[in-house]
Amino acid sequence: xxxxxxxxxxxxxRAAPPLSSSGGGGSTTKWIxxxxxxxxxxxYKLGMEEGKAEVQHEGFDGGDGINDNYSDVxxxxxxxxxxxxxxxxxxxEQIKKTETTTTTTTTVPPKPPMKFTMDHLTAMRTECxxxxxxxxxxxxxxxxxxxxxxxxxxxxxxxxxxxxxxxxSTDESTFVNQYPPRKLRxxxxxxxxxxxxxxxxxxTFLMGGIGSSVMAGHDNCHYDAYESQMERxxxxxxxxxxxxxxxQNAGEGGGCGDSFxxxxxxxxxxxxxxxDVVHYEWTYFEHGAAYDWHESLLRxxxxxxxxxxxxxxNTGRNNKNDRDVKLTDYYAxxxxxxxxxxxxxxxxxxxxEKEKSEKEIDRFAWGHVGDGYHNTTRYxxxxxxxxxxxxxxxxxRNWHPGPMGFQLTSDxxxxxxxxxxxxxxxxxxxxxxxxxDPREKWDASTRPIFMKGDLxxxxxCDPIYCVVDEPPGCLNYELPTFGQWxxxxxxxxxxxxxxxxxxxxxxxxxxxxxxxxxxxxxxTSLFKKRDDAEMxxxxxxxxxxxxxxxxxxxxxxxxxKMEVGLVVVCGxxxxxxxxxxxxxxxxxxxxxxxxPLNKTTFDVWPNKKCVRLLKKFPTSGRESETPTGHxxxxxxxxxxxxxxxxxxxxx
Numbered sequence: 094x095x096x097x098x099x100x101x102x103x104x105x106x107r108a109a110p111p112l113s114s115s116g117g118g119g120s121t122t123k124w125i126x127x128x129x130x131x132x133x134x135x136x137y138k139l140g141m142e143e144g145k146a147e148v149q150h151e152g153f154d155g156g157d158g159i160n161d162n163y164s165d166v167x168x169x170x171x172x173x174x175x176x177x178x179x180x181x182x183x184x185x186e187q188i189k190k191t192e193t194t195t196t197t198t199t200t201v202p203p204k205p206p207m208k209f210t211m212d213h214l215t216a217m218r219t220e221c222x223x224x225x226x227x228x229x230x231x232x233x234x235x236x237x238x239x240x241x242x243x244x245x246x247x248x249x250x251x252x253x254x255x256x257x258x259x260x261x262s263t264d265e266s267t268f269v270n271q272y273p274p275r276k277l278r279x280x281x282x283x284x285x286x287x288x289x290x291x292x293x294x295x296x297t298f299l300m301g302g303i304g305s306s307v308m309a310g311h312d313n314c315h316y317d318a319y320e321s322q323m324e325r326x327x328x329x330x331x332x333x334x335x336x337x338x339x340x341q342n343a344g345e346g347g348g349c350g351d352s353f354x355x356x357x358x359x360x361x362x363x364x365x366x367x368x369d370v371v372h373y374e375w376t377y378f379e380h381g382a383a384y385d386w387h388e389s390l391l392r393x394x395x396x397x398x399x400x401x402x403x404x405x406x407n408t409g410r411n412n413k414n415d416r417d418v419k420l421t422d423y424y425a426x427x428x429x430x431x432x433x434x435x436x437x438x439x440x441x442x443x444x445x446e447k448e449k450s451e452k453e454i455d456r457f458a459w460g461h462v463g464d465g466y467h468n469t470t471r472y473x474x475x476x477x478x479x480x481x482x483x484x485x486x487x488x489x490r491n492w493h494p495g496p497m498g499f500q501l502t503s504d505x506x507x508x509x510x511x512x513x514x515x516x517x518x519x520x521x522x523x524x525x526x527x528x529x530d531p532r533e534k535w536d537a538s539t540r541p542i543f544m545k546g547d548l549x550x551x552x553x554c555d556p557i558y559c560v561v562d563e564p565p566g567c568l569n570y571e572l573p574t575f576g577q578w579x580x581x582x583x584x585x586x587x588x589x590x591x592x593x594x595x596x597x598x599x600x601x602x603x604x605x606x607x608x609x610x611x612x613x614x615x616x617t618s619l620f621k622k623r624d625d626a627e628m629x630x631x632x633x634x635x636x637x638x639x640x641x642x643x644x645x646x647x648x649x650x651x652x653x654k655m656e657v658g659l660v661v662v663c664g665x666x667x668x669x670x671x672x673x674x675x676x677x678x679x680x681x682x683x684x685x686x687x688x689p690l691n692k693t694t695f696d697v698w699p700n701k702k703c704v705r706l707l708k709k710f711p712t713s714g715r716e717s718e719t720p721t722g723h724x725x726x727x728x729x730x731x732x733x734x735x736x737x738x739x740x741x742x743x744x
Contacts, residue, residue: 204530204532205293207291207293207530207531207532208293208335209290209291209293209334209521211522211525213333213334213335214334214518214521214522216333216334217330217331217333217334217514217518218515218518219333220329220330220332220333221330221511221514221515221518222515224326224329224330224507224508224511225508225511225512225515228242228504228507228508231467231471231504232441232466232504233441233466237441237442238508240440240441240442241437241438241440241441241501241505242437242501242504242505242508242509243505243508243509243512244440245411245432245433245434245436245437245440245505246411246430246431246432246433246505246509247411247413247417247418247421247430247431247433248274248275248278248418248421248422248425248430249275250275250278250279250282250430250509250512251275251276251279252279252283252512252513252515252516254276254279255276255279255280255283255516257520257523257524260280260283260284260287260520274421274422274425275425277425277426278421278425278426278428278429278430279513279516280426281402281425281426281427281428282402282428282509282510282513283513283516283517283520284535285369285370285399285401285402285428285513286510286513286514286516286517287517287520287521287531287535288399288535288536288537288540289336289369290334290514290517290518290521291521291531291532291535291536292532292535292536292537292538293532293536294537295336295537296335296336296337297331297336297337297338297339298331298336298337298338298339298369299339299341299365299367299368299369300320300323300338300339300340300341300368300369300370300371300372301340301341301343301363301364301365301368301370301371301372301575302320302340302341302342302343302344302364302371302372302373302374302406303343303344303356303357303359303360303363303364303371303372303373303374304343304344304345304353304372304373304374304375304406305344305345305346305347305351305352305353305374305375305377305378306344306345306346306347306493306611306633307344307374307376307377307406307408307492307493307494308320308342308343308344308345308372308374308406309342309344309345309346309611309631309632309633310342310344310493310499310631311346311493311611311613311631312490312491312493312495312611312612312613313490313493313494313495313496313499313612313613313616314612314616314620314628314629315342315628315629315630315631315632316628316629317485317495317496317499318342318344318499319406319494319499319500319502319503319506320340320342320372320503321340321342322470322496322499322500322503323340323503323506323507324338324339324340325472326503326504326507327507327510327511330511330514341364341365341368341573341575342573342632343363343364343573343574343575344374344632344633345571345633346611346631346633347668348635348666349571349635349665349666349742350664350665350666350667350668350669350670350702350742351571351663351702351742352375352378352668352700353373353375353378353379353383353386354386354699354700354703355661355663355699355700355702355703355743356375356569357373357386357389357390357393358565358567358661358699358743359565359567359569359574359743360390360393360394360564360565360576361393361397361564361565361566361567361576361577361579362566362567362568362569362574362576362577362578362579363567363569363574363575363576364574364575364576365575365576366397366398366564366576366577367397367398367399368394368397368399368401369399369401370401370402370404370510371390371394371401371402371403371404372403372404372405372406372506373387373390373403373404373405373406374405374406374407376405376406376407376408376409377408377492381412381414384414384416384417384420384553385553385554385555386554387403387405387417387420388420388424388551388552388553388554388559389554389555389558389559390403391403391420391424391427391429392548392551392554392559392560393559393561393564393565394564395427395543395548396543396545396561396562396563396564397564398537398540399537399540400427400540400543401428402427402428402429402430403427403428403429404428404429404430404431404432404506405430405431405432406431406432406434406502407431407432407433407434408433408434408435408492408494408498409433409434409435409436410433410435410436410439411431411433411436416552416553417431419552420552420553423549423552424549432502432505432506434494434498434501434502435457437501437502437505438456438464438465438488438501441465441466443464443465443466445457445465448465456488457488457489458489459489459490459491460487460489460490460491460495461487461488461489462483462486462487462488463486463488463497464488464497464498464501467486467497468486469482469483469485469486469496469497470485470486470496470497470500471500472485473485473486473496478619478623480619481619484496484615484616484619485497490613544562545560545561545562548560557657557709558657558659561656561657562656563654563656565579565659566578566579566580566652566653566654566655567579567580567743567744568580568581568650568743568744569742569743570601570603570636570637570638570665570741570742570743571633571634571635571636571637571665571742571743572603572632572633572634572636573632573633579652579653579744580650580651580652580653580726580744581650581651582599582638582648582649582650582651583649583650583651583725585597585649589651589721589723590649590725591649591686591687591721591725591727592647592649592687592725592727595646595647596644596645596646596647597646597647597648597649598640598644598645598646599638599639599640599645599646599647599648600638600639600640600645601636601637601638602636602637602638602639603634603635603636604634604635604636605634606631606634608626608627608629608630609621609629610630610631610634611631611633612629612630612631616629617629635665635666635742636665636742637664637665637666637740637741637742638740638741639738639739639740639741640730640734640738640739641730641733641734641738641739642730642733642734643680643730643731643732643733645730646729646730647727647728647729647730648727648728648741649725649726649727650725650726650727650744651723651724651725652723652724652725652726655710655724657709657710658707658708658709658710658711659705659707659708659709660685660705660706660707660726660744661698661699661703661704661705661706661743661744662675662683662703662704662706662726662728662741662743662744663702663703663704663741663742663743663744664702664703664739664740664741664742665702665740665741665742666740666742667702668700668701668702669701669702670701670702670737670740671697671700671701671702671703671704672697672701672704674737674739674740675695675704676692676695676697676704678734678739679731680730680731680732680733680734680735681728681729681730681731681739682727682728682729682731683706683726683727683728683729684725684726684727684728684729685706685707685711685716685724685725685726685727686711686715686716686717686718686719686724686725687715687716687725687727688714688715688716690706690707690716702742703743706726726744728741
C-alpha cells in the first residue's frame with residue numbers, strides 16, 4: 094500500500110508491518126487497518142454505482158431521465174435507493190434477454206407449397222360449373238335436375254348448409270348430436286373431396302365398384318357401362334387440377350355363382366384398399382333383405398385408409414325400406430346413401446304410368462328406346478351410325494340397364510360429387526385467403542384412424558364378424574381384381590411350408606372369354622363391322638385353382654393375420670356347388686395347421702357355393718398351434734376325382 098509521508102520533503106514508500114506486530118507500532122497499525130477498510134468500502138461503492146449505471150444505460154438507452162454520460166458517475170445515493178426496485182427489474186429483464194440470445198434454436202425448414210394451387214382451384218371450379226350447367230340444361234332446368242339426380246337417393250343430397258366449421262369439426266360426438274343426418278352425410282362427402290385435393294401425395298381420385306352383371310355392364314358394350322360413362326364425364330374436373338379420375342369396375346357376372354353374400358368379404362381385394370368412394374350393386378339378388386350385408390360392408394371399409402363412403406346403386410324404385418332408411422340415417426356421418434335409377438326417371442315428372450295405360454308404351458320394357466325425355470344418350474347424339482345411335486337410346490336391355498339407364502346413373506353420381514367438390518373449393522379458397530394452409534386440417538396424414546370401437550354399435554350385422562379392426566382378407570381367383578389378396582398359395586419349396594416335400598400341383602385357371610362375351614346381340618352385330626370393337630370387351634371372367642387327380646396332391650394356403658379365425662372356401666362354377674364339392678366329397682381332405690378337420694362341423698355358408706370350415710380360431714389341440722407364426726389351410730385329393738374337378742374360386 095502506498096501512503097503519503099507526514100514530512101514536507103516529498104514521498105516515500107513504506108511497508109506496513111505485519112498485523113501481528115506489537116509495541117510502539119500497534120497504534121500505527123490500527124490506523125493503517127482502519128484506513129485500508131475505508132478505502133476498500135469506497136472502492137466497492139464506486140464499483141456498484143458504475144455497474145448500475147452501465148446496466149441502466151444498456152437497458153434503457155439513456156431514457157427515463159437517466160444521465161447518458163456515465164464516465165462521470167455523479168448519481169446521488171438517495172436517487173439509487175429510490176430506484177432499487179426498478180433496478181432489480183431492469184437487471185432481471187437483461188438476464189432474460191441474455192438467456193434468449195444464448196439459447197440455440199432449431200430451424201424448421203419451410204413446408205413446400207401445396208401442389209393444389211389457386212390456378213387449379215379456378216380451373217376446377219370452372220369445369221364443375223360447366224358440368225352442372227350442362228346437366229341442368231339437359232334435364233330441363235336446375236329444379237328438375239336436382240329432383241332427378243340428387244333427390245333420387247334414399248336420402249336426398251343437400252350441400253347448401255355445409256360450412257367450414259362443420260367440415261373441420263374434431264369433436265365427433267358433439268357434431269353428430271348437433272346436426273341432422275342430411276348435413277352429416279354431405280359433410281362426409283365434402284371432407285372426402287377436400288382431403289383428395291389438398292393431399293400432395295394423392296394424384297388420382299379413385300372409386301371402386303363391386304357387384305353383379307349390372308355393375309359389369311353386361312348386355313352392353315363395356316364402354317356404355319355407367320362406370321365408363323362416369324370416367325368420361327367426371328375426368329375433366331380432375332384433370333383441371335392435374336389429377337386423374339379412375340373407376341375400378343369389379344362387377345362379376347352370375348355365371349360364376351357369386352352373390353353379395355360371398356363377394357362383400359373380398360372388398361379389399363376386388364377393389365383397391367386405397368379407394369376414395371365405394372359403390373355396391375347386387376340389388377336384384379337381395380329381395381330387400383341385405384341390410385345386414387350393407388352394414389357389414391360399410392363398417393369394413395371404414396377400416397380402409399381413406400374411410401370411403403358407401404353408395405349403393407339400385408335399378409328400381411325407392412320404396413324406402415324401413416331398415417335401409419334407418420341404416421342410411423344411422424351411418425350418415427360416414428356418407429352412406431343409395432341411388433334408385435327408376436325413381437330418378439320418375440322424379441323428372443314424366444307420367445310413365447299414364448303413357449303405359451293409354452298408349453301401351455312401357456319405356457322400361459326390354460329394348461325400348463327413349464326415356465321420355467330424350468331418345469338417345471348425349472354422346473349418342475354425336476354418333477353418325479344410326480344403328481349405334483338407336484342402341485344408345487335403350488333404357489333397359491332386359492334386367493340389365495341399357496346406355497340410357499346407365500347415363501342417368503352416371504349423371505346422378507357425378508352431379509352429387511361435383512356439388513361436393515364446389516363446396517370443398519369454397520372452403521380451400523377461404524382458408525388460403527385467411528393465410529392458412531389447408532393441409533394442416535385436411536392432408537391425408539391428419540385423417541383420424543378408426544378402430545372397431547370408434548364406430549357405433551351395429552344395428553343388424555353379426556358383431557362377431559362386422560366389429561373388427563381390419564376388413565376380411567380374401568383370395569379371389571375370379572377377374573377382375575384390383576386390390577390386395579389375403580390368403581396366398583404357399584411356395585411348395587418354402588422352408589416355412591408345413592407340407593414341405595409333399596406333392597403340391599394344383600393349377601390356376603381363368604375362363605378365356607372372347608371379345609363378344611356378354612356384349613349383347615345388338616351391339617355384337619353392330620361392332621363386328623367397326624374398328625373400335627375392342628371397347629366392348631368386358632373385364633369379368635370366372636377363375637379358380639383346381640385339381641382332378643390324386644397325383645395333383647394338395648394346395649396349401651398361408652392365411653393372413655386374422656382377428657376372429659373365420660375360414661371359408663367357395664367353389665366354381667355354380668350357385669350351389671359347396672355341398673357336393675367340399676362337404677360330401679370323401680376324396681377331399683381339408684386340414685388346418687396340419688390337422689384334418691371334421692367335416693361334420695362344416696356348414697354351407699354364406700351362400701350355397703361356399704362352405705364355412707371354421708367359425709373362429711381353434712382354442713385347443715395341435716390345430717390351435719402356429720409354430721411358424723402363420724395359420725395354414727390345406728386341401729388334398731386322396732383319390733382321383735370322379736365327375737367335376739375340385740375348383741376353388743375364393744378362400
